[in-house]
Amino acid sequence: MRLKVIKAAALVTLCSVTVSLYLSYEHLDLTNTRFRLEASVRYLSQASQVAMFESQIIPQPSYLPAAHSSSFTMMPNGDLLAFWFAGTREGSPDVKIWSSTYHLGKWSMAHAVLDPSMIAKANHRYVIKVGNPVIYRAQSGELHLFVVSVSVGGWSGSALNHLISNDDGKTWSQPERIVISPFFNLSTLVRTSAVSLSDGGFYLPVYLELGRKYPELLRFSANGDFIEQIRITAKNRMIQPSIMPISSDSAWAYFRNSSTNLDARELFAAKTLDGGKSWSKPEMTNLTNPDSSLEVVNLADGRYLMVYNQDNRSHLNLAISVNGLYWRKIYELENTPGDEFSYPSVHVNNGYIDILYTNNRKTIKHVRFNREWLSEVIKHATVY
Amino acid sequence: MLPYIEIIQQSIYSLAIALLIVYISSLPKRSLFFSSLFFVLLLVGSNLIPLYRGSSLVELLRGAIGDVSTASGVLMLFIILNQFNFAEVRCAVLNSWEKIGLCLLGTLLYLSTFGFIDFDLYHLGYLSPLMLLFFSAVILFLILFNRILGYVWLFALIGFYFKLQSSNNLWDYLYDPLLWLVLLTNGVSSVLSLQLRRKVVTIE
Numbered sequence: 001m002r003l004k005v006i007k008a009a010a011l012v013t014l015c016s017v018t019v020s021l022y023l024s025y026e027h028l029d030l031t032n033t034r035f036r037l038e039a040s041v042r043y044l045s046q047a048s049q050v051a052m053f054e055s056q057i058i059p060q061p062s063y064l065p066a067a068h069s070s071s072f073t074m075m076p077n078g079d080l081l082a083f084w085f086a087g088t089r090e091g092s093p094d095v096k097i098w099s100s101t102y103h104l105g106k107w108s109m110a111h112a113v114l115d116p117s118m119i120a121k122a123n124h125r126y127v128i129k130v131g132n133p134v135i136y137r138a139q140s141g142e143l144h145l146f147v148v149s150v151s152v153g154g155w156s157g158s159a160l161n162h163l164i165s166n167d168d169g170k171t172w173s174q175p176e177r178i179v180i181s182p183f184f185n186l187s188t189l190v191r192t193s194a195v196s197l198s199d200g201g202f203y204l205p206v207y208l209e210l211g212r213k214y215p216e217l218l219r220f221s222a223n224g225d226f227i228e229q230i231r232i233t234a235k236n237r238m239i240q241p242s243i244m245p246i247s248s249d250s251a252w253a254y255f256r257n258s259s260t261n262l263d264a265r266e267l268f269a270a271k272t273l274d275g276g277k278s279w280s281k282p283e284m285t286n287l288t289n290p291d292s293s294l295e296v297v298n299l300a301d302g303r304y305l306m307v308y309n310q311d312n313r314s315h316l317n318l319a320i321s322v323n324g325l326y327w328r329k330i331y332e333l334e335n336t337p338g339d340e341f342s343y344p345s346v347h348v349n350n351g352y353i354d355i356l357y358t359n360n361r362k363t364i365k366h367v368r369f370n371r372e373w374l375s376e377v378i379k380h381a382t383v384y
Numbered sequence: 385m386l387p388y389i390e391i392i393q394q395s396i397y398s399l400a401i402a403l404l405i406v407y408i409s410s411l412p413k414r415s416l417f418f419s420s421l422f423f424v425l426l427l428v429g430s431n432l433i434p435l436y437r438g439s440s441l442v443e444l445l446r447g448a449i450g451d452v453s454t455a456s457g458v459l460m461l462f463i464i465l466n467q468f469n470f471a472e473v474r475c476a477v478l479n480s481w482e483k484i485g486l487c488l489l490g491t492l493l494y495l496s497t498f499g500f501i502d503f504d505l506y507h508l509g510y511l512s513p514l515m516l517l518f519f520s521a522v523i524l525f526l527i528l529f530n531r532i533l534g535y536v537w538l539f540a541l542i543g544f545y546f547k548l549q550s551s552n553n554l555w556d557y558l559y560d561p562l563l564w565l566v567l568l569t570n571g572v573s574s575v576l577s578l579q580l581r582r583k584v585v586t587i588e
Contacts, residue, residue, distance in 0.1 A: 003530070007527060007528075007530070010527050010534070010535060010538055011524070011527060013538060013542065014520060014523055014524060014527070014538055014541070017538075017541050017542055017545050018516060018517070018520040018541070020545060021516055021541075021544070021545055022513055022516060022517075025511060025513050025516070093437075117438070120438075120439060120443065120447070124390055124393075124394065124442075124443055124446065125439075125443050125444075125446035125447040126436070126437070126439040126443050126444045126446070126447030126448070127447060128437075151447030151448055152447065152448045159450075176550075177550065178550075179450075179451070179549070179550055179551035179552075179553065179556055181497060181506075182493055182494070182497055182506050182509075182553070182555050182556060182559070182560070182561070183494055183497050183498075183561050184448075184449055184450040184561055185450040185451070186450070208497075208499065210497075210498060211497070211498025211499050211500060212498055212499030212500060213499070214499045226552065227510070227511075227552070228507065228510040228511055229506075229507065229510070230507070231504040231507065234499045234501075234502045234504075236499065
């Protein structure tokens with residue numbers, strides 16, 4: 001008798017929960033996913049006339065010997081807000097997430113924002129190291145900072161942490177661990193910039209490194225809640241996807257090729273035609289990739305700009321394309337054999353193109369140029 | 385992360401650690417008082433004593449393993465209750481077919497997660513009504529046949545509804561790799577002991 005009552009109660013509960021969850025699914029409308037093309041119109045009205053190119057190193061405390069993997073965003077007043085990790089060396093427990101602001105042509109002295117102990121305390125779990133910050137400014141003005149943290153092993157054991165700021169980065173929420181992988185929530189890494197969606201949400205490109213290495217997109221709602229993840233491809237060794245929207249429905253994704261076979265280091269790209277819900281099979285571009293992060297942006301004038309390493313990390317190049325698959329190298333930002341210039345982060349802001357990248361693993365370098373300078377460079381690009 | 389999610393996960397880990405150590409110590413056979421005292425001390429100690437870089441045993445384990453699923457937590461509770469033999473007829477919490485089914489399910493899920501299967505099985509856990517209806521049907525079937533797994537997964541579904549974990553994916557409530565590894569180990573040892581028994585019979 002008692003068993004029958006328990007069984008009946010269980011069945012009633014099952015029906016209620018199933019119906020309630022089904023109805024909550026019905027309320028979610030995720031079918032109408034569209035990219036938001038941010039840089040498209042602003043530049044046309046604000047383009048300057050004189051070619052301009054400048055560069056500077058972001059100042060950081062002299063006791064920091066290593067810096068890597070920068071990410072930045074533009075603030076409403078035109079300032080830039082940058083984040084990167086720095087410490088004794090990559091993966092060291094003393095590595096922290098550092099930040100600096102670009103105001104009136106000058107970067108402020110870097111200050112520490114986050115360290116492993118802060119994530120450990122907030123999430124009640126052991127954390128040994130942090131890395132790869134990615135900053136995104138939502139249409140609502142909220143800043144979203146994503147940072148990877150590791151408890152055991154190398155970077156393939158990473159988990160993703162999410163912090164939010166509502167006061168332009170002055171204060172941050174407690175880091176919240178996002179559950180993305182069903183296998184101990186391990187091996188989700190982030191590196192490249194997020195892209196905006198028309199509903200106020202955004203896609204954060206991530207990649208997994210446990211087993212095969214492949215790229216995914218994490219979809220966030222307008223209020224910053226993680227909704228779902230979308231696999232771009234299961235093709236092995238395609239990591240750190242750089243997403244470049246080209247219309248409201250379509251975008252290209254470019255991948256760092258981490259193949260160990262030196263002869264198979266083609267730069268691959270996949271395309272979406274339905275707002276990122278599904279992606280084509282990756283196809284080869286005319287470039288190669290030496291297992292190094294790259295970033296691609298839409299210049300919104302029919303051309304696309306890529307910042308990338310071609311043969312090794314000693315050369316950091318600019319390339320232009322009009323179709324997304326064939327790229328023409330136009331300029332060498334850096335070329336010093338033996339040094340490393342890598343992990344570019346690029347944004348098109350009010351007619352300027354800003355690039356931040358790792359400067360020989362010691363500092364972060366900022367390069368800013370305008371479209372006139374770029375046009376000049378393209379005109380003389382035949383020398384390469 | 386909501387505080388009650390933390391409390392639930394900390395409690396599951398603390399209970400599991402304390403129960404396991406008390407069980408291994410074989411103290412309960414000698415003194416109920418001292419085993420209870422030891423249990424309470426372990427509960428407190430595993431949370432409060434910093435072992436490495438300021439992290440407690442529970443924090444170290446949660447860092448390495450992550451959070452366990454609601455299903456695993458409830459399953460652990462059923463296994464403990466089964467040990468105390470509260471039921472009139474004591475039977476295994478999971479039968480062989482359920483163990484094999486769960487093992488296969490986990491293998492498929494993790495092969496897909498590692499990218500060895502093109503289809504993203506884990507993605508279904510976010511927003512798919514198909515997956516919800518499928519698991520509801522499975523739970524219904526299991527409950528009708530008086531299987532404990534049905535109740536375990538019903539608790540998981542309730543947990544998903546009330547967001548008792550920090551994940552918004554149904555898979556994370558129904559399954560976790562700890563359960564998969566335990567079942568896999570159990571399966572391998574069962575096959576090995578069966579082979580050993582066959583050998584002994586052949587020799588005799």
